[in-house]
Amino acid sequence: MLRAEALTKRYGEVEALAGLELEVRPGEVYCLLGPNGAGKSTTMNLFLGFAAPTAGRAWVCGLDVQHHLLESKRHLAYIPEQVHLYPHLSGAENLEYFAGLGGSAVSGPEVTALLERVGLPAAAHHRRSGEYSKGMRQKVGLAIAVAKRARALLLDEPTSGLDPRASFEFSRLVRSMCDEGVAVLMATHDLFRARDLASRIGIMSAGRLVWEGGSGDLAGDDLERVYLEHVRRAAEEAAA
Template identity: 50%
Template sequence: MAAEPRLQAEQLHVQRAGKQVLAGISFAVAGGEVYGLLGGNGAGKSTTLATFLGFLPVASGRVRVDGRDVHADVVAARRAVAYLPEAAALYPHLDARENLRYFVQLAGVDSSATAIDAALDQVSLPAEARSRRLQGYSKGMRQKVAIALALLRGTGILLLDEPTSGLDPLAIDEFHALVRGLADAGKAILMVTHDVYGACQVADRIGLLRGGQLVAEFAAPAGQRIDTETVHRAFSARAAA
């Protein structure tokens, strides 16, 4: 029996400033999988995330988080997800532990030193870096702190917005390994990206978004990755159309 989706878009239409940005897209993400929403600039990727967070009204269709209509209970929907933007909004003058302690106290969850260090262990942030201010961190290290915050909040759903943009190749590989591990532990992960190779490395399924429409989907064969060349050809053909 297939797992119930944690995230679901059903014939979703969204307009911004009177212009249609999403035109009837439908997809679902279950626990234990990474869904890569792939597309170029202006395809509607970030609009999709904003709609799941309840920041944009729906012209027609539905978005659901854990079976709830987002706009019927936006507070519950936001509580169920952790959103990681391209540039994580953390305080550069605080160290990793101080950032996590501050944000989890705001969320009303366990802010003990033991819990914080356990989350930082899980994302493999080096022990010697944890007491350094974030202003000296690389982007990859800041992303790890942001993921640790999501783990501390105990959410089962992650929304990732171009998470590897600006990372070096080693940091990208480390981030993908972290995301894959979280999915294998049962998290539902929706990652929007324009990086074909990266999406194929980590995603179980990929939806190709163009002009607000989901024009193709690709699934990884059992025990394998999605074929990069196949997706790249489809991406390039759509981009040139």
């Protein structure tokens, strides 16, 4: 569903991504871990077509992103780290607007149903979104993704800054989408959330995938140990 094929991105001298190979299958949640600057956001940008790869390809539902910039986005939903909405519109209006842009117009009862599904309190549906908390905005972002009936979902640090309860609710919703056959690629710093949600986990460092494994391969504190070890090793290699 989502596939990176020798995906490489250079900004001048800096290699942000070096020959990434990755595949996320339908119904799977793939968590990308790694320190800042490891290449997680670059990966997201390449799948979204926000940046052009220096080499390699990004595939969405069998479409090469670079050659099908618009079509590939029909199948792709994206929730950025900070969901920014139009502050003078309500959550419902934002949903209507973005869903319309996505080519899946929704109205009236559908909007209410979607917002209820993501757990936005009914009283907030028609309030200015400028007054929303971050968690509420993330929920609207999720509702936009759901409305699109996308087959792949990109999540960029979606739970950072959310309180544990909001974070939990968010995970539950992602899982429910996953159960419907959506492929999810999630970049995160939250090891706990990754272990809880992921079917598979990849650790990135300095633009490379340095470890990959199923969540079943690990137990207890293993993930933290593996993560720190790989990140340290990568840093040593870079220094040498």
